[in-house]
Amino acid sequence: MTTTETIYKLYTKHPVISTDTRNITPGCIFFALKGDLFNANEFAHQAIEKGAAYAVIDEEKYAENAQCLLVDDVLTTLQDLASHHRKQLNIPVIGLTGSNGKTTSKELVNAVLAERYKTFATFGNLNNHIGVPLSILAITADVQIAVIEMGANHQKEIELLCTIAQPTHGIITNVGMAHLDGFGGFEGVKKGKAELYAYLKATNGYTFINRDNAYLLEMSANAGLNKLIYYGTENGNTIKGTLKSSDPFIEVTWTNHEAESTVKTNLTGSYNFENILAAICIGDFFDMNPDEINAGLANYQPKNNRSQLTKTEKNTVICDFYNANPSSMTAALNNISVLSAGKKTAILGDMFELGPESPAQHQLIVNQAQESGLDQLIFIGKYFYAFKEMVNALFFETPAEAAAYLQQNPIEDHLVLLKGSRGMKLENLLQYI
Known part of the structure; x- marks a missing residue:
């Protein structure tokens, strides 16, 4: 069997990963994943013919030549490879999850941070047990901060994704009535999302928390978190914000205890106010000035059929x-x-x-x-x-x-x-x- 270390050495020379033979690029490494209705082992030879340098497979009968790398389980290998790559990256990784607003928050945080830093953010909504490893493996050596979205529809999924992404900082946007079937009700949703808090507690990471959200306060207290950065609408928060207007676009006035600032965004929906405050809080934490933060927010154009x-x-x-x-x-x-x-x-x-x-x-x-x-x-x-x-x-x-x-x-x-x-x-x- 081919070890993760061996595959990682090949990955450093061929740092593009593909899981779809329709998107093969010359020199990439193809991972032959399985699903309920498909077995990509069957297409390993096709991937190599199209230009893949290697194909990672887990069925020996498809190991036609040295370019086919046989492993016990392709998905586990992909996750292990991503975890190994993450360990080589000495950068802040912001893990982001929640019932609503994940992708919008991720995009806003990235838009703000990109005003000063070389950033990487999860592409689209590649936020599950396959998407997160693919995202981590797409982080290049020149990236200074990464924003990784983590989605889940059952308990223990965020826990798994944390072992792959290894966030140094984290945020739960909110908890709501989503994926109730998989989580087993609302209390199950809270328990599942709180797996991010548990990881940050165990690794002494930083957590950004909306102080206006009673559920998040309860969950953070239960987790015993101590590196907390608060945002919200009341005094005493690191970032205090006020929704100035939301008809139709959101305008926010905010302060970081030093100066008051106002920004008009291209987002509609007052429910995005808290997502905007989160991005402001994270930008402020990473030493960005109000002009940089506001520029990132003002220039962000929603284009993903969300708000x-x-x-x-x-x-x-x-x-x-x-x-x-x-x-x-x-x-x-x-x-x-x-x-x-x-x-x-x-x-x-x-x-x-x-x-x-x-x-x-x-x-x-x-x-x-x-x-x-x-x-x-x-x-x-x-x-x-x-x-x-x-x-x-x-x-x-x-x-x-x-x-x-x-x-x-x-x-x-x-x-x-x-x-x-x-x-x-x-x-x-x-x-x-």
């Missing part, structure tokens, strides 16, 4: 359809209800991974939407469809049915909230709004 305000030919759309859970759905409805607009519509898609809580959570969102004072409500998906007799709204079982309706009954001159879980693929409706 992204888009003008179509007919309407203004809040594109927030990358994902959804009850906590983020509630925040999005609260936000659109207070924004200035002549007419408002919410198009909401099903929320996934809620387990036994799903019916009750969907009903709560239906009730909240009905009370939000919007001009039109459209619900899409089988979970929402179960409540079609309850309220005066439009219900469709599939996005295709909703698209057909919108083609025949176009919405015009509205502020539209488009939000649902990733699997609903609500982006396909944007062309009809």
Whole structure:
């Protein structure tokens, strides 16, 4: 069997990793991962033919030549290789997780830090047991600070990701009603996210905490953390912030005990205020001045269908359809209800991974939407469809049915909230709004 140390020596000469034969670059190392519906060992030879220097495999029958590196388990090897690489990097690594706002916070933190430092941040949402090792292995020697997003849908997952990313600093954006099925309810969510705090306690790392969030205060106290940097809206925090405006874009006034500063961002949604404060706090911790911090925030352009305000030919759309859970759905409805607009519509898609809580959570969102004072409500998906007799709204079982309706009954001159879980693929409706 090929050892991790041997593969690492090859990696230093071939520092590009691929797990997809469609994205092979000359000289890369291909890791033949397995899934429920595929076995990439079968494509190792193809990867080498396309230019991969080596293929890491875990089935001996595919070891055709010396370029095929046989290991016990490809995924474990990938994770071990990333952990080994991380140990060679003497840089701050900020581990970031939470129920909502992970990716936006990661992007904001990176945008701020990049004003002074050579940074690396998780690409897209490569934040799971495969994405985190790939992210770590993409960190080059010239990087000064890395921001690693860590996602989870069950307990012990953040614990595993911490052993790979080995964060020196960490932040939990919040805890909410997300992945309830995998975590086993809200208390399970708190326990799972707190695995980051446990790691930082064990390694004497630094933790950034939103002091306005009672759950995070409770979790940090239970973990016994001692290197704490607080941000929030009250005096006594390292960073104190005030939401000056959020209609439609967020403007924040903040102070670091020395000087007051104001920044206007390109983000919509008052729920992003705490994500902005987190980025300010982290920038301040790393000795950045207010001008640098504000420049990073002001120049950041959301482009990932998270809190992204888009003008179509007919309407203004809040594109927030990358994902959804009850906590983020509630925040999005609260936000659109207070924004200035002549007419408002919410198009909401099903929320996934809620387990036994799903019916009750969907009903709560239906009730909240009905009370939000919007001009039109459209619900899409089988979970929402179960409540079609309850309220005066439009219900469709599939996005295709909703698209057909919108083609025949176009919405015009509205502020539209488009939000649902990733699997609903609500982006396909944007062309009809």
